[in-house]
Amino acid sequence: MPLLQMKNVDINYRMKKNEVKAVRDFTLDINERDIVGIIGESGSGKSTLAHGLMRILPRNGYMKASEIKLNNKDILNISDEEFRELRWIEMSIVFQKAMSALSPVHKIFDQMYDTILAHKPQVSRNEAEEKLSKLLEIVNLPKKTLNMYPHELSGGMMQRVMISLGLIFNPKLVILDEVTTALDVITQGQLLDEIKRLVNEFKLTVMMITHDVGVVNEVCTKIAILYAGELLEYGNVKDIIFEPFNPYTQALVESHPDLNPEGSTLKGIPGILPDLINPPESCIFYDRCKYRKDICKNGKPELQDYKGRKVKCFRVGELHG
Numbered sequence: 001m002p003l004l005q006m007k008n009v010d011i012n013y014r015m016k017k018n019e020v021k022a023v024r025d026f027t028l029d030i031n032e033r034d035i036v037g038i039i040g041e042s043g044s045g046k047s048t049l050a051h052g053l054m055r056i057l058p059r060n061g062y063m064k065a066s067e068i069k070l071n072n073k074d075i076l077n078i079s080d081e082e083f084r085e086l087r088w089i090e091m092s093i094v095f096q097k098a099m100s101a102l103s104p105v106h107k108i109f110d111q112m113y114d115t116i117l118a119h120k121p122q123v124s125r126n127e128a129e130e131k132l133s134k135l136l137e138i139v140n141l142p143k144k145t146l147n148m149y150p151h152e153l154s155g156g157m158m159q160r161v162m163i164s165l166g167l168i169f170n171p172k173l174v175i176l177d178e179v180t181t182a183l184d185v186i187t188q189g190q191l192l193d194e195i196k197r198l199v200n201e202f203k204l205t206v207m208m209i210t211h212d213v214g215v216v217n218e219v220c221t222k223i224a225i226l227y228a229g230e231l232l233e234y235g236n237v238k239d240i241i242f243e244p245f246n247p248y249t250q251a252l253v254e255s256h257p258d259l260n261p262e263g264s265t266l267k268g269i270p271g272i273l274p275d276l277i278n279p280p281e282s283c284i285f286y287d288r289c290k291y292r293k294d295i296c297k298n299g300k301p302e303l304q305d306y307k308g309r310k311v312k313c314f315r316v317g318e319l320h321g
């Protein structure tokens, strides 16, 4: 059963003279209980997609789509007011830099409680405290954290608090946007374990945004590869990491030190993201692809079903037949 259905999502940013086409023709179903890693290098449109889904794009951003459904309910054509009813309650988002949004002079609990009241004014202090304490326990934080000030918390503790807050209303879908990125390796590992526990305990469906294939390998069941605003491959994490079909996916996996079977040094992918103001009419990865041929210049490959996954590449049959 798909929980989130997205069809032909386009998200643009208006500039003075032109538009940045940050996400283009993004189509994907996310099934209930899937932990989907959305991966791509910086600037590939991961946060834009998340913000579009949550209707929190900056003022110059706007989204078009032919369909967006959550739990079979149209969430594309509903009013902002109706949407507010389900934000945080049916779907929530946790950001990387949540900490900077907090006021330094108020205790953690008070700030969290304010957020809760903004969405559900009927929740009592006691109820909020009870729920948050339970969540904090799962993420290995003592209850007294709630009585602390933001500056008393480490980055890892802060992220645990923010994740707990994102789960306070038992949303079905949670978007985690680079929540472990700023943390040291050990804290990151612990937090990923805790996220796995939360996912099981609350039967969550997760969109986990990251630029790190290692993180996806660690916690996700599915992986979606985003490149310059386009979905290039989607399927089971283990299958895709074992044998990436799209050349960009392959380059991503090869450039990750822990996943590279040869254990060789980090390779990186030569070249830069294409221009998003005038995206090329060819395959979007053409410029940087080591398998490119003339056919790859002629128009865009479709996202096709291929051997149990979705992949965009003119040469997939030839290279992975």
Ligand SMILES: Nc1ncnc2c1ncn2[C@@H]1O[C@H](COP(=O)(O)OP(=O)(O)O)[C@@H](O)[C@H]1O
Residues within 6 Å of the ligand: 013, 014, 020, 022, 040, 041, 042, 043, 044, 045, 046, 047, 048, 049, 058, 060, 061, 276
């Ligand atoms: N408010 C904005 N106005 C114009 N361009 C933006 C804005 N926000 C993001 N972008 C551009 O959109 C593209 C995708 O950005 P983003 O979604 O933040 O990527 P990611 O999260 O994958 O790093 C980038 O080229 C970025 O510069």
Ligand SMILES: [Mg+2]
Residues within 6 Å of the ligand: 046, 047, 048, 178
């Ligand atoms: Mg981002």
